[in-house]
Amino acid sequence: MRVFITNNYRYISIVLVATIVILAFYAGLLYGKETSGGGVVLSCQKDVLDKLSIPFGSINNATNKTEEVLISQGGQYFGSKNGTKYYTPGCTAGDRIKSENIIWFDNTEDATLQGYSPASC
Numbered sequence: 495m496r497v498f499i500t501n502n503y504r505y506i507s508i509v510l511v512a513t514i515v516i517l518a519f520y521a522g523l524l525y526g527k528e529t530s531g532g533g534v535v536l537s538c539q540k541d542v543l544d545k546l547s548i549p550f551g552s553i554n555n556a557t558n559k560t561e562e563v564l565i566s567q568g569g570q571y572f573g574s575k576n577g578t579k580y581y582t583p584g585c586t587a588g589d590r591i592k593s594e595n596i597i598w599f600d601n602t603e604d605a606t607l608q609g610y611s612p613a614s615c
Contacts, residue, residue: 571599573610580605585615 499506503607565609573580574591580599602612 569595570601572596573599573605578610579613580610581613581615585613586615587613 571582572588572591573581573596575597576595577591579587580602599608599610605612
């Protein structure tokens with residue numbers, strides 16, 4: 495037995511360290527499941543959530559159609575929920591956004607706080 499340990503101490507130490515790491519990870523995983531409250535919960539006022547909803551109308555038509563949708567939604571700026579830029583009504587670059595991907599913002603601060611930056615229109 496002593497000869498085996500002496501000849502294979504590197505492999506034995508690697509297996510021992512790997513076993514400790516795996517057991518520590520599993521213990522942390524179990525502890526996390528035990529103490530978590532079911533995930534992260536973010537809260538926001540209802541009026542803010544209502545203004546951020548994706549409109550049912552389309553802004554992909556002419557500028558006057560964009561303004562009609564804007565007036566019905568109450569927002570001043572829009573962007574894509576898949577993008578990082580926000581646009582003003584009438585910006586031709588924003589016309590390429592699919593209607594189901596549009597998100598509305600009341601002001602530039604609202605858009606910036608959600609990680610959007612102004613488009614160069």
